[in-house]
Amino acid sequence: MSEVKIFRVSGRMLLSHDRFPEWRKFAVYVRALKPEHALERVYSELGSRHKLRRRHIKIDRVEEVPLEEVEDLTVIKLAQLERWVKA
Template identity: 55%
Template sequence: MSEVKIYRIYGFALFSHDKLPEWRKFVVEIRAIKKEHALEKLYSEFGSRHKLKRSHIKIVKIEEISPEEAMSRYVKTLSEITGWSYE
């Protein structure tokens, strides 16, 4: 079974491209098995939440981090789960 890793993705996104275009910085932490899966999840979430196209998202850097380095409480909590039981 594959181990889930945490990736921190740095980049820029073009918001309100039609009225007043503005490139904004972002840093996102995503849990994924491979770097490509983390990128796909990022594109999917930004497209869904902010209605951005892939061409409006520029990736600067992707790095794998340890669970202790994660800033997101959601990512930290998911990383601490070791198993589950059904009673």
């Protein structure tokens, strides 16, 4: 079984592309098995959260990071879980 890793995906996204376009930097921490999976997750989250198309998201870097460098509390809590409990 593969181990879930934590990736930091950073890049730029085009906000308000119709009237006053502005490229804004972002850095997102996601849990995934491979860098490709992390990339798909970021496209999905940013697209749904900010109503962006994939062409409005430019990825600069995808890197695996240790748990000590993660700043997102949700990702930290998920990484520290020992097991999932089904209800």
